[in-house]
């Protein structure tokens with residue numbers, strides 16, 4: 001049977017990590033995989049997570065199965081974090097999922113169940129797994145313009161023009177904040193235009209929220225998602241706790257289905273539960289319980305928010321330092337976009353050839369589309385990167 005298999009393309013980011021490890025240069029810089037790193041290059045367990053885990057180990061009396069949708073307290077806590085009081089609770093169906101990836105996968109499986117002919121619209125560029133899962137599920141897919149290669153900001157006119165051609169019932173995948181890979185995000189006014197356009201064409205939004213708290217703050221990063229949630233009868237929100245709780249390997253995420261009313265919520269919930277049942281029965285529990293413990297305990301929550309805020313500010317400081325160094329070295333403001341971008345990533349906006357020059361000549365590792373993980377930098381490596389960008393003639 002296995003002899004009929006076709007080779008799968010190597011994961012670019014994982015092969016980049018291997019090449020980085022094998023590089024003997026002590027000035028090498030890893031801007032590849034999307035994991036937060038502190039100044040010493042570690043990805044620490046957050047203090048509040050450690051404490052929540054300590055409590056769980058001490059107090060948990062059973063490991064028996066939880067319901068198909070996961071712990072209802074996790075859903076309530078996540079709905080509050082994502083949407084605050086935007087919507088009545090009885091308009092929201094929810095399932096816990098294995099990470100944000102699991103939430104995206106289940107969202108697309110929902111489309112397959114509910115509207116198999118719907119086209120999935122994805123930003124160009126987007127997180128590669130979006131297109132890959134859509135393709136794997138055999139759903140029709142199209143892309144909409146998103147990135148302005150000159151300004152390295154959002155190509156809002158191109159985006160609005162493309163979204164204007166979406167057919168009623170098509171699903172439009174949006175990054176709620178901290179766009180991956182570009183780092184470019186619509187302003188509040190631009191979001192208003194995007195929402196109005198999507199309403200006009202009667203699209204169904206699917207909002208991917210993987211970096212809440214990494215951009216402008218927990219509430220600020222949820223503003224677009226809340227505006228979208230308030231504006232459509234039906235939408236889905238796929239959220240990840242991997243980054244903002246630093247629990248990557250615990251596989252913690254949630255999928256919300258927003259409905260018209262409580263009857264539709266019951267129907268949607270039953271279908272979401274069904275999908276969990278088909279794919280893995282019960283979703284992972286440990287990470288979800290850690291998140292719930294943190295979000296529902298005021299002291300732990302304050303501790304988590306403070307550490308998340310430190311993380312966010314570290315990335316903003318690195319952005320500003322890199323933009324400043326580049327401004328000084330180039331005597332030009334063309335790299336200021338790095339300070340304006342938000343989240344973990346910035347798309348440098350250069351060719352794969354230049355990315356290869358950065359790797360070969362300077363030991364700087366980034367994905368070939370020129371996505372840089374800003375959190376992979378520190379005070380020592382910012383000047384190295386800035387000089388390398390200039391030397392490579394970018």
Ligand code: PMP
Nearest residue numbers: 099100101127180208210240242
């Ligand atoms: N969406 C986006 C845009 C992402 O960048 C990521 C993480 N790389 C995810 C979803 C899902 O992350 P995870 O499955 O690790 O929670």
